[in-house]
Amino acid sequence: SSTRYLKRKWPGHPLAHGDGQVYVHRAVLYEAIGEGEHKCCWCSRRVSWRGTGIARLVVDHKNEDRHDNRPENLIASCRHCNSARAKRADFLTHCRNGHEWTPSGTYLRPDGAGRQCRACNALREKSRARRNRGT
Numbered sequence: 482s483s484t485r486y487l488k489r490k491w492p493g494h495p496l497a498h499g500d501g502q503v504y505v506h507r508a509v510l511y512e513a514i515g516e517g518e519h520k521c522c523w524c525s526r527r528v529s530w531r532g533t534g535i536a537r538l539v540v541d542h543k544n545e546d547r548h549d550n551r552p553e554n555l556i557a558s559c560r561h562c563n564s565a566r567a568k569r570a571d572f573l574t575h576c577r578n579g580h581e582w583t584p585s586g587t588y589l590r591p592d593g594a595g596r597q598c599r600a601c602n603a604l605r606e607k608s609r610a611r612r613n614r615g616t
Contacts, residue, residue, distance in 0.1 A: 485547075486504050486505070486506060486547055487504070487505040487506070487547075487548060487550065488502045488503065488504055488505065489502070489503055489505050489508065490502060491503045491508065494508060494511075495511065495516065495530070496508060496511055496530060504540075505550050506540045506542065506547070506550045506555055507530075507540050509550045509551075509552055509555055510540045510552065510555040510556075510557065511530065512552075513552040513555070514557065516530065517529065519538060519557040520557065521557060521558050521559040521562050522541065522556040522557055522558055522562075523541075523558060523559075523562035523566070523596075524559060524561070524562050524595040524596045525589050525590070525595070525596065526559045526561075526562075526595055528557060528558070528559050534560070535559055535560050535561055536559070537559075537560060538557050538558070538559075539557075539558045539559065539560050539563040540555050540556075540557070540558070541555070541556050541557075541558035541562070541563050541566065542554055542555060543555070543556060545567075576598035576600075576601060578598065578600075578601055580598045580600040580601060582596070582598070585599075586598065586599045586600060587599065588602065
C-alpha cells in the first residue's frame with residue numbers, strides 16, 4: 482500500500498527489529514540526531530528512541546509525505562503531538578481554543594512536558610478569580 486512506511490533490511494542497526502528490518506524514516510533521523518534524549522519539536526517534551534508511551538520518540542514528517550525521508554523533512558516528536566498533528570491541520574499554528582502559537586503567547590513547561598497557551602491560562606485565571614470572589 483502507498484500509505485505504508487518504507488523499510489530496509491539493516492541487521493545490526495540500533496533501531497532494527499528482530500528480523501533486521503528498520504523503518505527508513507527512523508534510521509535517517511537517528512543518523513541525523515543520534516542516540517539519547519531529544520525534545521519533541523512541537524511541545525518540547527523529552528523523548529528517546531527507547532522510551533515507552535508518550536516518552537517514545539516518534540519521527541514526524543513535516544510535509545506529511547511518509548515517503549519523503551530527507552533528513553530536513555524529519556523531526557523528533559512525541560506520540561501525542563504526532564497523533565494530534567495527524568488529526569488537525571491547524572495543530573502547528575493554534576491551540577485547541579484557536580489562539581495562535583507564538584513565542585510570546587506560548588509557555589514552555591520547564592520540565593519539558595509540553596507547552597501551554599498563555600491566552601488560555603489568562604482566561605482560566607480570570608474565571609478562577611471570579612469564582613473565588615463569588616464565594
